[in-house]
Amino acid sequence: MVLVDTSVWVDFFANSPAPHVGELEFFLRRGRRVCICGVILTEVLQGVRADKEYRRVKRHLDKLLFLPMIHDTYVRAADIYRLLRRKGITVRKPLDCMIASVAIEHGVPLLHNDRDFNPIEKHCGLKVAHSADYADTHI
Numbered sequence: 001m002v003l004v005d006t007s008v009w010v011d012f013f014a015n016s017p018a019p020h021v022g023e024l025e026f027f028l029r030r031g032r033r034v035c036i037c038g039v040i041l042t043e044v045l046q047g048v049r050a051d052k053e054y055r056r057v058k059r060h061l062d063k064l065l066f067l068p069m070i071h072d073t074y075v076r077a078a079d080i081y082r083l084l085r086r087k088g089i090t091v092r093k094p095l096d097c098m099i100a101s102v103a104i105e106h107g108v109p110l111l112h113n114d115r116d117f118n119p120i121e122k123h124c125g126l127k128v129a130h131s132a133d134y135a136d137t138h139i
Contacts (some may be wrong), residue, residue: 001033003067005112006043009036013044013057014115020113023130026112035065037102039095053126067102076101080124089119100126 004027004106005022008020041061048054061126077097084091091097096116105112109129110117 001108002037003035003096003108003110004025005099005110005114006040007113008111009044010047011113018113020111023111033065035067035108036061037067037099038069038096067106069098069102073098073101073105076105080120084119084123087123091116100124
């Protein structure tokens with residue numbers, strides 16, 4: 001199972017040839033369980049301008065596993081942000097702390113293309129997904 005961040009979905013729906021889109025396509029082809037959470041759903045949908053495209057994107061995202069966010073998710077997100085601030089690191093988008101918190105809580109690696117997740121991975125136990133890690137696994 002892999003949690004896919006907004007930064008990947010935006011490029012995926014734009015048909016970008018970026019490496020992180022290739023990673024997502026790999027996971028989808030291999031039948032890996034791809035999931036999102038409320039923050040990701042909101043970020044992706046709010047960025048879609050045309051109504052027809054909005055409906056298409058929403059239909060695609062509605063098929064994915066939805067990871068819930070509970071009270072502890074939000075507290076952990078604040079703890080992540082505070083820990084990094086004490087280390088002199090400011091996360092540019094605090095919503096990324098919420099996404100990381102969901103991934104950590106559910107023990108799911110995160111596929112992303114956002115540098116704000118790098119210190120969260122380094123200092124807070126976030127696991128990051130790479131297709132190479134799954135190349136030899138059987139489904």
